[in-house]
Amino acid sequence: MTLLADRHGRTFPYLRLSLTEACNYRCSYCLPDGWRADGGPRFLDADEVRRLVSAFAGLGMWKIRLTGGEPSLRKDLTAIIATVAATPGVRKIALTTNGCRLSRHLPRWRAAGLTALNVSLDSLDRERFRAITGRDRHDDVLAGVDQALAMGFDAVKLNAVLLRGINDDELPRWLDWLRDRPLALRFIELMRTGDNGEYFERHHLGADVIEDRLRAAGWTPCPRAPDAGPAREYSHPDYAGRIGLIAPYSKDFCVGCNRLRVTARGDLRLCLFGDFGVPLRPLLREDGQRDELMQRIRALLGHKAAGHFLHEGKTGITPHLASVGG
Structure with missing residues (x-):
């Protein structure tokens, strides 16, 4: 099946689907005052998620990442994972989570069909973790x-x-922690959003600082997989783990974009920092609208810009990353 492609020659095997804007953390860079319901429309229900994923899979998307806010706050998350896993064409199902509920729910998520996991962990120091997130869940x-x-x-x-x-x-x-653990740690540059301007000015650090240290220590770039996210990954023969760098302010960051986003309320976002979202929900209310939904997605992709405008201080309509899942 031919993948979705935009007018800039990029193809899209990868959908990031937010299931909720709610989060139980108070991260200093995202929701320092915690999440509060705004009285807006409810989040997509399981049937709407099923119809949405079916349409994107029909357009050739085969990797689905479920995000939040914090998706484990959805009581029906296990059922949603199973629904996505049963969708013809879907081969990979990933979950991005803050990790506080992993031990309790991970076996059932795995049994439902989850194939990959991303966990937020901003520090290996317990007290720093608590200071950043507002929660003492480091051990969990x-x-x-x-x-x-x-x-x-x-x-x-x-x-x-x-x-x-x-x-x-x-x-x-x-590095010591990664020596014997076969996972990937990705350092993500702090991104400016609508709500964090002052914090960004104080704490932004370019990922090139880490990249220079890695290269000096003998770490070498890894080949990029077709469905990979934006991280530039490095490996070292003495370490089981890998290190990735997500640097949205770097030159040509958007050239390799391969993903689209849908918010928890059903809006298609062509870019994390775009200045508009397009409601898909009217075509998710009942079965039988799949072809029309697919046509709309194809047409909308023609409006995807070549890149974001973060360098110009333009953050689009994203107030904070929890609002659309990063």
Whole structure:
């Protein structure tokens, strides 16, 4: 099947689907005051998710990432994973989570069809973790990560937002931790959103700082998989783990874009930092609208820009990353 393609020659095997905007953390860079319901439309229900994923799979998308907010807050998450896994054409189902509920739910998610896992872990230091997230769940997250490694997932990855003056001195500790753990740690540059301008100015640090240290220590670039996210990954023969760098302010970051996003309320976002979203929900209310939905998605892809405008200080309509799943 021919993949979706835009007018810039990029193809799209990968959908990031937010299931909720709610989050039980208070991360300093995202939701420092916690999440509050805004009285807007409810989030997509399981049937709407089924219809949506079926349409995107019909357009050749074969990797689906379920995100939030924090998707484990959905009581029907296991059923949603099973529904996505049963969709013809879908080959990979990933989940991005803050990890606080891994130990309790991971076996049932795996049994439902989950194939890959991304866990947010901004520090290996328990007190720093608590200061960043507002929650003392560090031990729970680490236990869940080790459990995931023992369960045979296709991929286990950790996401750490790189914060100048807060966690940017932890590379040696991370390297020791990765020596015997076959997972990928990705350092993510802090991104400016509508709500975090002052925080961004204080704590943004370019990923090239970490990249220079890795190269000097003998780490070498890895080939990029067709369905990979935006991380530039590095490996070292002395380490079981890999390190990735997600650097949205780097030159040509958007050239390799291969993913689309749908918000928890059913809006298609062509770019994380775009200035508009297009409601797909009117075509998700009943079966029988799949062909029309597929046609709309194809047409909308023609409006995808060549890149974001973060360098110009334009963050689009994204107030914070929890609103669309990153």
